[in-house]
Amino acid sequence: MTFLGISSCKPQSHGSVWTKEYEQNAYNDIYKGSSNVIKDTVQRRQFALYVVKKLKLELPNGTESVSADSLQRVFAKAGAEYAESNDSNNFTMDVPWTTSGEKILRESLFNSPTLQKLDKNLKSKYCDCLILKLKETNPNSMLLPSDSTFLKLINQCKTKIGTK
Incomplete structure (x- = not known):
């Protein structure tokens, strides 16, 4: 299974x-x-x-060069990339559902290539549906399923929303 890694990395002042x-x-x-x-x-x-290596690439001017929200997005992106990389074989992580984590997940889904051709209203409906399905699948953790399972969830949302 893949996951979205979200933690409490804070801007540093060096x-x-x-x-x-x-x-x-x-x-x-x-x-x-x-x-x-x-x-x-x-x-x-x-x-x-891995995350430090990605932060150095994404933020050459350091972590304090961006807002805390932007840093959290970069960190979440690095965590998601790590989950998809070969470095994450047998990687386990327990990420509880939180309001901020759900917000970041929603933004990622909203801006994902899978939903890019949809209008904002339809994207929002898909995001709501997918987050609901993910919570049903893993109520205690923001664990994302495998790609094939995720595609099944997308198809379930297509049926629920009534799009092709």
Whole structure:
């Protein structure tokens, strides 16, 4: 199964950008911030290393160069990419449903290539339906199913909404 990784990475306030110390502090923040959702220390270490690498690419001017919301989006994107990568074999994560997590998931779904050709109203209906189906599938965790299962959920929503 794949998942959407969301944690509590916060902007940092360091003078220099991406020095060894800055990178280590980012790693420490991610490692500690993900401890409540990634229990295995080896997996958490690999995850934190991956996310720091992505943050360096996405935010060359450092984490404080963007708002907390933007940083959370970059972090969520990196987590989702990690889930899809080969680095995530046998990766387990327990991410409870939260209002902020659901908001980020909704934004990701709304802007996904799968829904890009739909008008805003129809996209919104799909997002509502898909989130409801995901909550039914995994009520205690924001775990996303495999691609084939996710496609089945999309098809169920097509039938429910009445689109082709």
